[in-house]
Amino acid sequence: TMAFTKASKDQKYDRQLRLWGDHGQEELENAHVCLINSTASGTEILKNLVLPGIGAFTIVDGHKVSGEDVGNNFFLSNNSIGRSPEKLLDNDPEFFHRFTLVIGVQLPESTCLRLGSVLWNANIPFLVCRTYGLVGYMRLVVKEHTVIESHPDNALEDLRLDQPFAELKNHIQSYDLEGMGKKDHSHTPWIIIVAKYLEKWFSTFYKKEAFKQLIRQGILKSEKGTPEDEENFEEAIKNVNTALNPTKISSGVDDIFNGEQCNDITSQTPTFWVMTRAVREFVHNDGGGNLPVRGSIPDMIADSEKFITLQNIYREKAMQDASVVSKHVESLLQSVGKVCETLFCSKNAAFLRVVRCRSLAEEYSVETVNKDAITSCMDSADGEMVLYLMLRSVDRFYQQHSRYPGVYNYQVEEDISKLKLCVNSLLQEYSLNVNVKDDYIHEFCRYGASEPHTVASFLGGSAAQEAIKIITRQFVPFNNTFIYNAMSQTTATFQL
Amino acid sequence: MADTDEPEKKRRRVVELTEKMVVDGGSRDGGEWDGRWNHINTFLERPGPFTHPDFEPSTESLQFLLDTCKILVIGAGGLGCELLKDLALSGFRHIHVVDMDTIDVSNLNRQFLFRLKDVGRPKADIAADFINGRIPGCNVVPHFKKIQDFDESFYRQFHIIVCGLDSIIARRWMNGMLLSLLVYEDGVLDPSSIIPLIDGGTEGFKGNARVIFPGMTACIDCTLELYPPQINFPMCTIASMPRLPEHCVEYVRMLLWPKEKPFGDGVGLDADDPEHIQWVYQKSQERAAEFSITGVTYRLTQGVVKRIIPAVASTNAVIAAACATEVFKIASSAYIPLNNYMVFNDVDGLYTYTFEAERKENCSSCSQVPQDLHFSPSAKLQEVVDYLTENASLQMKSPAITATLEGKNKTLYLQTVASIEQRTRPNLSKSLKELGLLDGQELAVADVTTPQTLLFKLSFTS
Numbered sequence: 001t002m003a004f005t006k007a008s009k010d011q012k013y014d015r016q017l018r019l020w021g022d023h024g025q026e027e028l029e030n031a032h033v034c035l036i037n038s039t040a041s042g043t044e045i046l047k048n049l050v051l052p053g054i055g056a057f058t059i060v061d062g063h064k065v066s067g068e069d070v071g072n073n074f075f076l077s078n079n080s081i082g083r084s085p086e087k088l089l090d091n092d093p094e095f096f097h098r099f100t101l102v103i104g105v106q107l108p109e110s111t112c113l114r115l116g117s118v119l120w121n122a123n124i125p126f127l128v129c130r131t132y133g134l135v136g137y138m139r140l141v142v143k144e145h146t147v148i149e150s151h152p153d154n155a156l157e158d159l160r161l162d163q164p165f166a167e168l169k170n171h172i173q174s175y176d177l178e179g180m181g182k183k184d185h186s187h188t189p190w191i192i193i194v195a196k197y198l199e200k201w202f203s204t205f206y207k208k209e210a211f212k213q214l215i216r217q218g219i220l221k222s223e224k225g226t227p228e229d230e231e232n233f234e235e236a237i238k239n240v241n242t243a244l245n246p247t248k249i250s251s252g253v254d255d256i257f258n259g260e261q262c263n264d265i266t267s268q269t270p271t272f273w274v275m276t277r278a279v280r281e282f283v284h285n286d287g288g289g290n291l292p293v294r295g296s297i298p299d300m301i302a303d304s305e306k307f308i309t310l311q312n313i314y315r316e317k318a319m320q321d322a323s324v325v326s327k328h329v330e331s332l333l334q335s336v337g338k339v340c341e342t343l344f345c346s347k348n349a350a351f352l353r354v355v356r357c358r359s360l361a362e363e364y365s366v367e368t369v370n371k372d373a374i375t376s377c378m379d380s381a382d383g384e385m386v387l388y389l390m391l392r393s394v395d396r397f398y399q400q401h402s403r404y405p406g407v408y409n410y411q412v413e414e415d416i417s418k419l420k421l422c423v424n425s426l427l428q429e430y431s432l433n434v435n436v437k438d439d440y441i442h443e444f445c446r447y448g449a450s451e452p453h454t455v456a457s458f459l460g461g462s463a464a465q466e467a468i469k470i471i472t473r474q475f476v477p478f479n480n481t482f483i484y485n486a487m488s489q490t491t492a493t494f495q496l
Numbered sequence: 497m498a499d500t501d502e503p504e505k506k507r508r509r510v511v512e513l514t515e516k517m518v519v520d521g522g523s524r525d526g527g528e529w530d531g532r533w534n535h536i537n538t539f540l541e542r543p544g545p546f547t548h549p550d551f552e553p554s555t556e557s558l559q560f561l562l563d564t565c566k567i568l569v570i571g572a573g574g575l576g577c578e579l580l581k582d583l584a585l586s587g588f589r590h591i592h593v594v595d596m597d598t599i600d601v602s603n604l605n606r607q608f609l610f611r612l613k614d615v616g617r618p619k620a621d622i623a624a625d626f627i628n629g630r631i632p633g634c635n636v637v638p639h640f641k642k643i644q645d646f647d648e649s650f651y652r653q654f655h656i657i658v659c660g661l662d663s664i665i666a667r668r669w670m671n672g673m674l675l676s677l678l679v680y681e682d683g684v685l686d687p688s689s690i691i692p693l694i695d696g697g698t699e700g701f702k703g704n705a706r707v708i709f710p711g712m713t714a715c716i717d718c719t720l721e722l723y724p725p726q727i728n729f730p731m732c733t734i735a736s737m738p739r740l741p742e743h744c745v746e747y748v749r750m751l752l753w754p755k756e757k758p759f760g761d762g763v764g765l766d767a768d769d770p771e772h773i774q775w776v777y778q779k780s781q782e783r784a785a786e787f788s789i790t791g792v793t794y795r796l797t798q799g800v801v802k803r804i805i806p807a808v809a810s811t812n813a814v815i816a817a818a819c820a821t822e823v824f825k826i827a828s829s830a831y832i833p834l835n836n837y838m839v840f841n842d843v844d845g846l847y848t849y850t851f852e853a854e855r856k857e858n859c860s861s862c863s864q865v866p867q868d869l870h871f872s873p874s875a876k877l878q879e880v881v882d883y884l885t886e887n888a889s890l891q892m893k894s895p896a897i898t899a900t901l902e903g904k905n906k907t908l909y910l911q912t913v914a915s916i917e918q919r920t921r922p923n924l925s926k927s928l929k930e931l932g933l934l935d936g937q938e939l940a941v942a943d944v945t946t947p948q949t950l951l952f953k954l955s956f957t958s
Contacts (some may be wrong), residue, residue: 008601011601011602012601012602012604012605012797014602014605014798014804015602015605015606015804015805015806015807015808016605016758016806016807017795018795018804018806019700019701019808020808037803040535040585044813046607047809047813048809048810048813051604051605051606051608051809052605052606052808052809053605072535072584072585074585074630093945096954129861134821134831150844152844153841153842153843153844171889187737197572202908254538269615299732300739301737301739302739303737304737304738304739304787304788304789305787307739308739308787308788308789311739330581331766347691372944379814384934409542410655412542422889438545439545439546442544442545443545443546444546446538446542446543447538448542450534450538450541451535452534452535452536452586453535453581453582453583453585454586454818454820454821454824455817456587457581457582457813457816457817457820458813458817459819459820460816460817461809461810461811461812461813461815461817462810462814462842462846463747463815464809464810464813465701465808465810465811465842466842466846469811475701475842475843475844476843476845477845478845478846479845482845482846485819486818487546487831487832488834488850489705489818489821489822489834489838489848489850490838490846490848490850491847493844493845493846
């Protein structure tokens with residue numbers, strides 16, 4: 001029965017629902033992913049999408065299974081449609097338009113660029129992955145990916161102690177620290193304590209240490225004159241460092257507010273931009289230059305009543321602000337003839353993110369190649385950038401010789417000089433004044449385009465999670481090139 | 497009628513298809529086929545500029561991996577399943593796996609060697625069966641046991657040990673076991689007694705992988721401060737001043753259940769019993785309502801009672817793969833191993849940080865430097881116990897202390913056996929002087945965090 005399936009799905013997916021919630025899970029289950037090439041890397045990526053419940057997948061792969069494929073691949077291809085991606089690009093490029101996301105694995109450069117162009121024009125996210133010897137590579141190609149729920153680690157609280165809103169001010173005033181009994185004094189939330197002492201503090205230059213001392217003097221003393229054990233005061237002192245940070249909008253969010261899409265709202269504008277514009281309206285018209293109040297406070301030593309009352313002050317203000325934002329959303333949508341369907345929630349306003357990746361065409365074109373990034377990263381000659389240049393070079397080799405270098409033992413030595421020519425022509429074409437050590441050229445011949453399982457599996461986990469981020473619109477995807485070096489167990493991300 | 501049949505028909509069809517999709521890997525007789533190990537041989541047969549100084553390309557190295565090398569995998573869960581697959585596809589055939597758990601439905605979102613029909617069965621057994629059936633020639637030997645059920649003679653047989661554990665205590669125990677295997681001759685470590693330990697851990701979108709050469713590199717206890725002790729809520733908060741939904745759940749679990757004994761006398765809270773959780777959930781809601789606290793849900797209740805850590809397939813795949821790569825490097829000498837700790841986090845993009853964790857000069861486990869305990873002779877034994885449990889570098893769980901007094905071995909305090917706990921409990925409130933302990937006295941301390949007894953030297957302060 002249906003009830004059985006829902007409950008058992010909740011059980012099965014419990015551990016991941018705690019990360020992306022039921023709404024994130026729904027996005028996953030409505031997605032249809034296309035995997036091109038079911039090599040070890042490809043099937044590992046797919047496994048890590050099937051396990052969390054991806055709705056549907058299609059595999060495009062024109063290759064026949066060989067002995068070495070079965071050696072590094074945990075799966076045999078079952079759902080492959082048996083046509084090659086090149087044939088599809090020739091005959092039916094719109095085939096790819098039905099997918100939420102396309103993942104291309106071990107693609108030759110020409111196929112990659114052709115597919116990249118089709119997907120860019122159709123606005124479909126494209127994730128390029130490859131395992132080459134002990135090197136893993138990912139490239140995300142998406143024009144614009146917006147994230148409301150970025151779930152930042154370690155975000156600062158939004159307490160408004162530097163500019164308390166009216167309800168908070170009134171609430172703070174209702175406390176009389178000097179006139180309180182001992183029990184109440186020791187169970188007053190530290191936010192109130194800091195706020196009270198801020199009122200006494202007239203200096204505009206906060207010397208945090210002196211301020212902390214002032215608070216410490218407020219700790220009750222016993223008859224003998226020794227300070228009592230008031231943990232809430234210790235908490236206040238400890239939190240002075242962050243509690244006095246001025247309330248302001250981060251530059252990241254500011255940039256998003258200044259984005260083009262924020263200005264021209266039409267009936268085609270995605271929800272994210274309507275919401276963002278509405279928040280911006282709030283900031284300028286209702287918030288006095290500030291975002292809607294987030295509404296959450298950290299736990300702190302306090303009795304239940306004082307804590308809950310304080311928490312509700314923040315929560316109610318957040319809800320009020322959110323409903324003002326929602327009114328802006330409504331009127332924006334009305335002005336373009338649409339109806340509002342989603343409610344706005346304040347807690348994410350400070351954490352909006354937008355990821356824009358350059359196209360493959362931009363990365364590969366001589367006019368727009370990111371020379372600065374490549375050259376400056378090559379200052380550390382043994383970093384991950386040299387691996388990127390080597391991958392580009394072996395692609396060049398493939399174009400010229402219709403094979404990768406060093407596949408057979410006897411080829412390794414002779415291919416080194418051929419590969420070196422490719423490296424040099426690459427550097428010359430892009431006017432890159434960098435030095436690629438011979439050791440790397442030798443190493444990449446040695447790899448023989450092998451796809452060892454453990455490297456494929458590392459990539460499989462990495463790529464699957466990036467795919468999940470794109471599909472659920474939660475957490476933030478990388479931008480835009482990721483390199484994994486299994487020799488040193490190091491990674492790097494470049495924006496190319 | 498047709499409408500209500502549809503979901504059921506669909507469900508049956510999915511079950512049918514799933515069963516048919518099991519890949520037939522068993523028809524081959526375990527023999528090799530052409531090209532099977534091509535992806536591995538590249539690294540074993542060819543010289544290269546970045547190989548380990550000890551590396552010698554050879555066509556025989558593969559045989560060592562296939563026929564001789566013995567690997568032990570600890571844990572057959574999120575990391576363990578991935579590890580077994582990775583090792584089997586990297587040429588390792590003699591693999592043992594230890595896991596004391598049985599399969600739960602909530603494992604199925606990531607522990608891919610298990611199916612719904614396997615729920616309730618031992619993880620080690622099912623994992624071994626799956627791998628052996630899928631990878632011809634691979635021989636995974638399962639052990640449905642705790643790591644503490646084995647002694648040195650078991651662990652000594654392995655070339656490399658790789659852990660996919662979810663418990664710091666278990667890690668520390670393994671660490672201690674491998675340290676106890678080290679042989680010193682005239683103060684010099686015999687390298688053949690070293691068994692490398694690769695350790696992986698994950699939590700949500702974070703993970704880490706590290707390589708330990710016992711006796712040579714930083715051990716688990718050298719970096720114990722990297723694992724801060726789990727903070728429990730203060731009792732007064734739980735008992736009289738709850739503020740968060742979690743406080744309400746802990747109240748029911750710790751205070752209300754023992755008082756109301758809802759399922760009978762002596763029936764403890766079974767976190768895996770949905771009826772028990774339902775009771776806790778309802779009572780937690782009542783408690784929350786009393787204090788106007790919102791946010792108690794069934795999911796939150798379960799999470800608090802079972803101390804659930806969120807988990808996904810992807811993080812486990814990444815960390816296990818990194819660990820398996822290290823196993824391969826060490827077994828084949830193909831590359832210099834990770835030196836020695838990698839941290840991974842893919843909440844915002846993908847972030848890794850690789851560094852060399854340093855050995856602690858006076859590490860309680862691997863430094864062979866006797867640990868000093870500084871106490872006044874009038875200090876109570878309880879203070880010593882508190883120090884052993886609270887000190888960040890020791891973090892013992894329930895230390896048992898013995899000393900040699902008047903030529904006889906005397907147990908000063910032991911918590912884990914009820915009768916002995918009762919008998920020795922009065923010692924806790926006695927002073928060290930009263931107990932007859934002398935300055936410079938050696939105290940032997942045993943604890944679940946280590947298979948070996950640790951020796952401490954009592955040093956009296958004035």
